[in-house]
Amino acid sequence: MSGFLVASAASLSTSPAELIVMVVDFLLLSIRACSGVLGLRLTSRDSRILTSATVFFVALFIVLVVVRFKSLG
Amino acid sequence: MVVLTVLSLAMWLLTVHDANFSRMGQLGLVSILGWTYFVGLVLVTMGFANELLRTPLRKTWLLVFVLLLALYIFGTGSAVEPIASLPDSYRHAGLLEFIFQNGYARPHYVADFSWPGAFSLGSVFVAFAGQTNALGFTRWFPFFIELLYLAPLIVIVRSIGVGRRAAWFGIALFYTTDWIEQDYFSPQALGYFYLLVIMAAVFATWRAKPSPLFAGLRKNLHFRMARSRRALQLSRLKERGADPSPGTEPTSLSVFDSWRPRLVSAAKARRPKLVSVFDSWRLKPNPPIFGTQVVIQRRYVHGRVASLFARLEGRDTTKSLNTVQTLGVLGLLVLIMFALAMSHELTPYALILMLAGCLISRHLGRPELLAVAVLLALGWLSLGASDYWLGHLSDIFGGFGQIGSTLTDNVANRIAGSSVHQFAVNIRIYIILGIYLLAGVGVLRRATDSRVLEVVAVAPFFLLVVSSYVGEGLLRVVLYALPFTSLLAASAILPQQSGLIRSWLPDFRIFRYGRSSHTVIWTLVFSIVLASALATTVARGGNDDYESFTKGELDAVNYVYNHVTPGATVGTISPYLPFNQRSVGSVYWVSLYTSGSPTIKEITTGLLQIHAQYVVLSQSQENWGEIVAGFPKGWESRVFLSLATHGFHVVAAWPTASVLQVDPKIAKKG
Numbered sequence: 001m002s003g004f005l006v007a008s009a010a011s012l013s014t015s016p017a018e019l020i021v022m023v024v025d026f027l028l029l030s031i032r033a034c035s036g037v038l039g040l041r042l043t044s045r046d047s048r049i050l051t052s053a054t055v056f057f058v059a060l061f062i063v064l065v066v067v068r069f070k071s072l073g
Numbered sequence: 074m075v076v077l078t079v080l081s082l083a084m085w086l087l088t089v090h091d092a093n094f095s096r097m098g099q100l101g102l103v104s105i106l107g108w109t110y111f112v113g114l115v116l117v118t119m120g121f122a123n124e125l126l127r128t129p130l131r132k133t134w135l136l137v138f139v140l141l142l143a144l145y146i147f148g149t150g151s152a153v154e155p156i157a158s159l160p161d162s163y164r165h166a167g168l169l170e171f172i173f174q175n176g177y178a179r180p181h182y183v184a185d186f187s188w189p190g191a192f193s194l195g196s197v198f199v200a201f202a203g204q205t206n207a208l209g210f211t212r213w214f215p216f217f218i219e220l221l222y223l224a225p226l227i228v229i230v231r232s233i234g235v236g237r238r239a240a241w242f243g244i245a246l247f248y249t250t251d252w253i254e255q256d257y258f259s260p261q262a263l264g265y266f267y268l269l270v271i272m273a274a275v276f277a278t279w280r281a282k283p284s285p286l287f288a289g290l291r292k293n294l295h296f297r298m299a300r301s302r303r304a305l306q307l308s309r310l311k312e313r314g315a316d317p318s319p320g321t322e323p324t325s326l327s328v329f330d331s332w333r334p335r336l337v338s339a340a341k342a343r344r345p346k347l348v349s350v351f352d353s354w355r356l357k358p359n360p361p362i363f364g365t366q367v368v369i370q371r372r373y374v375h376g377r378v379a380s381l382f383a384r385l386e387g388r389d390t391t392k393s394l395n396t397v398q399t400l401g402v403l404g405l406l407v408l409i410m411f412a413l414a415m416s417h418e419l420t421p422y423a424l425i426l427m428l429a430g431c432l433i434s435r436h437l438g439r440p441e442l443l444a445v446a447v448l449l450a451l452g453w454l455s456l457g458a459s460d461y462w463l464g465h466l467s468d469i470f471g472g473f474g475q476i477g478s479t480l481t482d483n484v485a486n487r488i489a490g491s492s493v494h495q496f497a498v499n500i501r502i503y504i505i506l507g508i509y510l511l512a513g514v515g516v517l518r519r520a521t522d523s524r525v526l527e528v529v530a531v532a533p534f535f536l537l538v539v540s541s542y543v544g545e546g547l548l549r550v551v552l553y554a555l556p557f558t559s560l561l562a563a564s565a566i567l568p569q570q571s572g573l574i575r576s577w578l579p580d581f582r583i584f585r586y587g588r589s590s591h592t593v594i595w596t597l598v599f600s601i602v603l604a605s606a607l608a609t610t611v612a613r614g615g616n617d618d619y620e621s622f623t624k625g626e627l628d629a630v631n632y633v634y635n636h637v638t639p640g641a642t643v644g645t646i647s648p649y650l651p652f653n654q655r656s657v658g659s660v661y662w663v664s665l666y667t668s669g670s671p672t673i674k675e676i677t678t679g680l681l682q683i684h685a686q687y688v689v690l691s692q693s694q695e696n697w698g699e700i701v702a703g704f705p706k707g708w709e710s711r712v713f714l715s716l717a718t719h720g721f722h723v724v725a726a727w728p729t730a731s732v733l734q735v736d737p738k739i740a741k742k743g
Contacts, residue, residue: 015456022452029441033403036396051386058444065455069462 015068021061028054074134077120081141084113089152097621099493099700102150102614110149114606117141121245122599125238126591135241139223142602143248146609147256148216150617156651157211158621162258163654166207169195171657173206179658180460187458190415191260208654211258218262219248225266226556228273232280234521235560239567242598243560249605250508250559252501252612253552261549264417267409268424268553272529275428275442278402279390281435281523390438399439407445414449415457421450423533423553430532434525494700497615504608505551508562511601515564520572530557566597619697622651625727626691632725632732633687634660644685646676646712647702649693670702677715685735688721692729 032050035042042050088110098104121138124131150158157163168185172178173196178189185192199207226247230240256262383389392399414421425446431437454462516527533553537546551558568576630652633643639659645652648664665671665679680688690709698704713721713733720736 018452018455022448025444025448029444033439033441034400037400054441054444058447061448062451065451068455072459 015064018061018064018068021057021064025054025057025061028057074120074124074137077116077123078137078141081113081116081120084109084116085141085145085149088113088149092153094153094155094621094623097618099618099696100497100611100615101617102153102621103611104618105153106149106610110145110610111607114145114610115603117145118599118603118606121602122595125241125245125598126595130237130241132241139241139244139248140220142245142606143216143219143223146248146251146606146613147219148213149610150614150621151213151216154212154617154621155624156622156627157208157214157258158617159254159257160620160648160650160652162211162214163208163651165192165258165260166211167654167657168192169199170206170655172196173199182658184418184461185260187461188260188416188418188453190412191263191417194263194412194416206654207258214258214262215254215256218256218266219251221266222269225269225273228277229269229556230560232273232276233526233557233560234280234523234569234572235519235526235564236567236569239519239560239563239569242563242567242602243556245602246508246559246562246605247556249602249609250504251552251555252504252609253548253555254613255549255552260417261420264413264420265552267413267416268420268427269556271406271409271413271424272427272431274402274406275431275437278394278399279387279392279431279436279438281525282389282391384435385432385440387432387438387440389435392438403439403442406442407449410446410449414453418454418458419536419549420553421446421453422536422539423550425450426532426535427529427553430528431525434523434528436523436525494615497612500608500615501612504605504612507605507608508555508558511562511565512558513561514578515561515568517577519561519564519568520570520576521574522572524574526557526560530554530561562601566594566601618700619647619649619693622649622691622693623727623729625729626693627651629689629691629725629727629730629732630654633689636724637687641686642683644680644683644688645694646680646690646709647694647697649697650689650691652689666702668701670704673708673711673715676712677719680716681719687724687735688716688733690731690733 028050031038031040032054088106091107091109092105094105096105117138121135121142124134124138165185168178168183168189169192172189172192178186178192180186195207195210198210199205202209223244226244230243235243255265380389394402410421410424413424425443428437428443428446432440432443437443512530531554533550536550630650633652634655637643637660639656640661642661642663643652645662645664647666650664652662663683663685665676665683671679690713695709698708699706713731716733721733722736723731724734725732
């Protein structure tokens, strides 16, 4: 666990965009998964927007990773 | 059954007692197993086959015989060999010891330290057990982890939609065909356990919802469309009050009427906007024949599109838990995925492919799980393992799309060495071919509600498109798919008879489970399990002549650690030695050759060039030279004589190992 924390802290300064997008992704996924329990009454339109946003940010994260691989690999 | 159990256990104990490790031959473990092993294996297989075809099924006895099979195949090596086999077991113990002593993973050292999760967890257990290193856990680890696999396997086979007998047969086939030996003390063994647990939870939580759209649409599309067109015309005639001609009502009218309302209700549930368009088309008066055909085609296409979206959003599943329980399971699975992403570099991607397969085949009600798996795997690779791939990305993705070279690395390059060694390698290939042939028959024979088993068995193979994984990709992929392939193979003999998707082969009475075919099926089950168990015994222990070690060799390595100066280099000819389990980063072990056939002069020159302070010669390295590199018997003594002329002398010796040290004066001159 400490290895992960050290590694992620060292990477934070070099790739904040990926971390931020990852956090946003997790937030969206959590909202989507827990909407029922949280009492959020999502309409079908809300659900489609949420799904589209989640897919967009996941794709953005993959693109950022690929760009980082190409530039540093 | 009690007699069979006691006898087979007694046979195993006799086998272990009588086996003489020092007499191991080129065929490995099987060369020192007496007749008691084979008799015991026959007894276990007989007991298993009897219980499998018994009515009613006795799960307890089936479990007992599966455990005995596991004991024979995975426990025999651990019991016979004095210390753990495989040099990587010791290397992983060394990495774990570093984290245990220092509290962090050493950066810029080895690739394994970029995925330190398993080692961190291991160091917790070592501390909990009051030990200072993990060497005490390495010898019996393979048997322990294989037993640990049993629980998620049982959950998978119960939930995936095969019959009860095929389920247990599949579990037995998993154990009797697992020669791949990735269950040694390693992160991949733990990662595989995580993978099985996640898949078990997914299969237990979600099932495919029987689809009303496709329940009746099994026949040719044109026939269905023509039938539907005629039925639509007749229904419009009825609405206008006109009597259709007697005898012109198609028999399909009831079929059309039976699924049309379901089509409407299913579409309404999924795409509200679509339904209004659908309704507007449906209510158009007197459409021309061509227009009717277009309407039906559009309905069909939109129905399929709606169904695809519903499937990708996970709405085409039923779940066995309520919402709060499902969220709890999701939370636990996210934690396990996090642990997996930190522990192994390949298994998370196999998991992603298998979860995608579950989503497509309507067995994953929460696509969020797949998204989280992707984020964690890629996130750790990018952020946590950058130490590994910075400047070396070609090591990971260099083989992208080169499936031919991947297969060459994994198959052709391994068929090398002596004829005995090649025999063991060929046995491994035959086991894989045999299990996949049976699996193919199983795919054709079984009826099912969902093809998830086939999808998940094939999904991991897409990993080979990306990388050969240092020549081991095919092995790993076969291992990931093995539980599902085993179930398909089991379905070849004991297929499920009922399901929305019918079997593609006719059902011959002689192969249909029942009183008349009992003897035939018993013979098939017994033969397949026994043959695969024997083949796996040969294949699994086939390299043990040079991959298993004596206590003398371990003592020689410990002698070096106790006397070597920090920062010094220790040389070996091949990496088949129990080393690297201590002092990670302060003592550098250099193994000159893992393949090829160098000359004695090249070996001596290589050892001199690395300026080794110590050189360790051992029985296992000599066996490697004879079996794999093709050296003549006694070649290691020629290396020793050659080294002696260059200032090396023996400082410690055991019957199976000796430690040579270079004369310091000659070392300084060099």
